[in-house]
Amino acid sequence: MRKSSFLAIALTALSVPAAWAHAHPKVMVPAADSTGPAPTKIVVTFSEPVEAKFSSLVLTTEKGDPVSKEKSSGDPSDPKTLTLTPPSLSAGDYLVHWTSVAPDGHKMQGEYKFTVK
Amino acid sequence: MSQENLLLTLHIICSGTSDIAFSLMWGSVLSLYWGELPDSLFAPLNRMFNATAIILCMVLPLQIVLLTADMAGTTHWPELRPILPDIVAMHAGSVLQSQFICSLLAAITIFFPLKPIARRSVLTVLLLSLTTFKSAAGHASIDGSFSVREISQWLHLSSIATWSGGVLIAAWILIPRVEESATSLSLFLKRLSLQCSLSVAIAFLSGLANSWLITEGKIEPLRSSTWGTLLLVKLVAVLIALSIGFLNYRDLRRTINGDTQLLVIKRIHLEAWIMIVILCASGWLSNLSPS
Numbered sequence: 001m002r003k004s005s006f007l008a009i010a011l012t013a014l015s016v017p018a019a020w021a022h023a024h025p026k027v028m029v030p031a032a033d034s035t036g037p038a039p040t041k042i043v044v045t046f047s048e049p050v051e052a053k054f055s056s057l058v059l060t061t062e063k064g065d066p067v068s069k070e071k072s073s074g075d076p077s078d079p080k081t082l083t084l085t086p087p088s089l090s091a092g093d094y095l096v097h098w099t100s101v102a103p104d105g106h107k108m109q110g111e112y113k114f115t116v117k
Numbered sequence: 118m119s120q121e122n123l124l125l126t127l128h129i130i131c132s133g134t135s136d137i138a139f140s141l142m143w144g145s146v147l148s149l150y151w152g153e154l155p156d157s158l159f160a161p162l163n164r165m166f167n168a169t170a171i172i173l174c175m176v177l178p179l180q181i182v183l184l185t186a187d188m189a190g191t192t193h194w195p196e197l198r199p200i201l202p203d204i205v206a207m208h209a210g211s212v213l214q215s216q217f218i219c220s221l222l223a224a225i226t227i228f229f230p231l232k233p234i235a236r237r238s239v240l241t242v243l244l245l246s247l248t249t250f251k252s253a254a255g256h257a258s259i260d261g262s263f264s265v266r267e268i269s270q271w272l273h274l275s276s277i278a279t280w281s282g283g284v285l286i287a288a289w290i291l292i293p294r295v296e297e298s299a300t301s302l303s304l305f306l307k308r309l310s311l312q313c314s315l316s317v318a319i320a321f322l323s324g325l326a327n328s329w330l331i332t333e334g335k336i337e338p339l340r341s342s343t344w345g346t347l348l349l350v351k352l353v354a355v356l357i358a359l360s361i362g363f364l365n366y367r368d369l370r371r372t373i374n375g376d377t378q379l380l381v382i383k384r385i386h387l388e389a390w391i392m393i394v395i396l397c398a399s400g401w402l403s404n405l406s407p408s
Contacts, residue, residue, distance in 0.1 A: 051209075053203055053206075053207065054203075054207065101188065103207075103209060104208070104209050104254055104255050105184045105187060105188070105207070105208075105209030105210070107187055107188065
């Protein structure tokens, strides 16, 4: 497998182009599909640095209703991380909608669920 | 056509045009360094450089607008205008803006009556700066400025542009104009072959490093993504171009007669069109993600 990987990459070495960077969530707090107490902060660390101005976390109920108007913020010391401070959450299912913009301008979007008991 | 597809199509057209113009700039400047270059060729090479710089001056602002449309999720100009300053302030926007400034300076050199050596030096500095900003775009930008990824990208972009630009300029400008003098043409073809061989070697090594960094040593992106499929299609075109280059290299090592020279020239013209296909494919691929 290792040899075939190397061969494939060696063969494409001459034709390799630039490609979009792709920042997707790597570490989520609270974790995706987890159940636990109401979080005081929602923190998502992406696989690559993100442009904080155009990247965001939005918290909604399972039905898609926004939980608060609070905006997520970037961490100047860690360009891969976005943080959102939610209001006190009652028991139920919540969705975190994330948007990431990599330094090259590639935008990605997605969502994950967590449950407050 | 949906808004998303429209934006992607425009991105691909801009990237392809930009890559072809960039290669032609490299080909023009490197040709100016040919010791036996007849004086009559300075003007057409300079015109080609300025023309490609003007094309970049039109394409790069459009790319900034397209990036803004991507971020705003709309193509409605009144909604795009207010966020343009924020786009230019982010990394991708600032890199495009810097490329635009280099291209603009390159385009206006035509208005300054510089001596050939001074002009060549100015164009070289501007082209190297443009390459530096171009290599800071795309996937290479994720590790910050002057990272291993960006240096590898710089080497790859410049060597591919040397190869493709050398062939394009040879086919479209130099060969038709130096054909009268068989000795000059033979010397030129040998020089072009050496230039292409060296650039292919550097492109291979830097491409190996780039593809390893992009795929992180995994074969899956090559097999399971559109990016991988297109990359393999492009590889076929590259292999054809390489084979043509090898045949020419082999023939040019010997003392060549008129018939062989004619055959070499025909092959260079064919290689030039394959280069256009490769550069267009690059433009398409640079707008896709490996995963």
